[in-house]
Amino acid sequence: MSGLREEATQLLQELLRIDTVNPPGNETRAAELLREYLARSGIECELYAREPNRANLVARLRGGDGSSLAFLSHTDTVLADPSEWDRDPWSGDLADGEVWGRGALDMKDQVAASAVAFASLHREGFVPSGDLILLVVADEEVGDGFGLSWLVREHPEAARCDFAINEGGGERLVLGGAPVYMCATAEKMSAPFKVRVNGRSGHASMPGIADNALVKAARYLEALGAYEPPRELIPEAAGFLEAVLGEVPPLEDALRRAGELHPALPALVEPLLSLTLSPTMIDASHQRNVIPAVCEITVDCRLLPETTPADVEPLIRAALGSGSYEIEFLESVGGTRSPLETPLWNALARFTEEIEPGARMAPIACAGFTDSHFLREAYGTTAYGYFPLKTMDTELATKLVHSANERIPVDDLELGVSMFRHTARSLLGP
Ligand SMILES: [Zn+2]
DSSP states (O other): OOOHHHHHHHHHHHTTOOOOTTTTTTHHHHHHHHHHHHHHTTTTEEEEESSSSEEEEEEEEOOOOOOOEEEEEOBBBOOOOOOGOOOOOTOOOETTEEEEEETTTHHHHHHHHHHHHHHHHTTTTTOOOEEEEEEEESSOOOOOSSHHHHHHHHHHHHOOOSSSEEESOOOEETTTTEEEEEEEEEEEOOEEEEEEOOOOOTTTTHHHHHGOOOHHHHHHHHHHHHHOOOOOHHHHHHHHHHHHHOOOOGGHHHHHHHHHHOHEEEEEEHHHSSOOEEEEEOOOSSSSSOOSSSSEEEEEEOTTTTHHHHHHHHHHHHOOSSSSEEEEEEEOOOOOBBBBSSHHHHHHHHHHHHHTTTOOEEEESSSSSTTTHHHHHHHHHHEOOOOOOOOOOHHHHHHHTTTTTTTHHHHHHHHHHHHHHHHHHHHHHH
């Protein structure tokens, strides 16, 4: 295995040395690097690009007519400010067993680990029962329509797959003495909205002639802050509680039981039980001496999988009460889920049980959006977010993603290679 460890480390270092900050992305350089890497193992691939510098890469080990499995990842990254870093964000330095650089955790680590697993399986003569697909896309971080959303629309056969392993999970928590690894099987829908409170403008020196929308907004803001959404036990929450508690408690006891196990757990469980609302922005008059006729409160809102803004608008109206305001949903993205009892789940769970004594895998609906959504939506793919971090502390990893000093232990990179190899062999093996 040490050969693959070194191979993955080197490939990751080379990927990190290519600046793919999005915008502008320039992911083609990373795709070309991967094309050369795969060619050295005798693997051909296709580059698909809406614009020449924004290429998506697809490589395929052809199988029979069994189920197909894709290793999905993205090569673009968010920006990095070198002045905040202890090392150059594009150095790809290897120091104290860790590889440094923007994208080391999100998600060039997974790009490298999946490519090495893919190439090594091919070199060993692995013939999958269904297609094994390496799907490395552009433009995940911004989502301007160059990446997977474009690929599934313009080249639907290139990205079609029955199962996929993507980013969005793998965090490790130690609960009641046993390690639990999160597997993201669903995503909440991001459905931000504005509450537009109407009043009447006027000169601020004579408040009596106006109807101050900012003052009126205060009670709505308080109502939003105090709102307690209805809870329900969705399959992901039930699966998560079952994995960590050994049983599914009644809904009303779930948070208390979680808190008894670990003080940080209720904060993690609560968003699994209901929608969340967080007022984050407010906008009213732009001049001190003008009483605003309109005040807008912007609310970050995340819905449980497979619910829609139309489902929750009546709840929000009931919480705000009557008055002169409008609710406008700004967008609604994500919110898809994959089933929990699948061959992919079983393969990943078995791998997880082997990586350390007592380890279990638990499902979770992640609050953020990932490309898994496009596969689920286009093909009904069973897509999970999973890349177990065993060596790096989860709290630290969470802090480093999209932040300074991003890095990954080589031990976790190697574990990722094993995870991909194990899953492909178990799902598509003889
Ligand atoms: Zn990412």
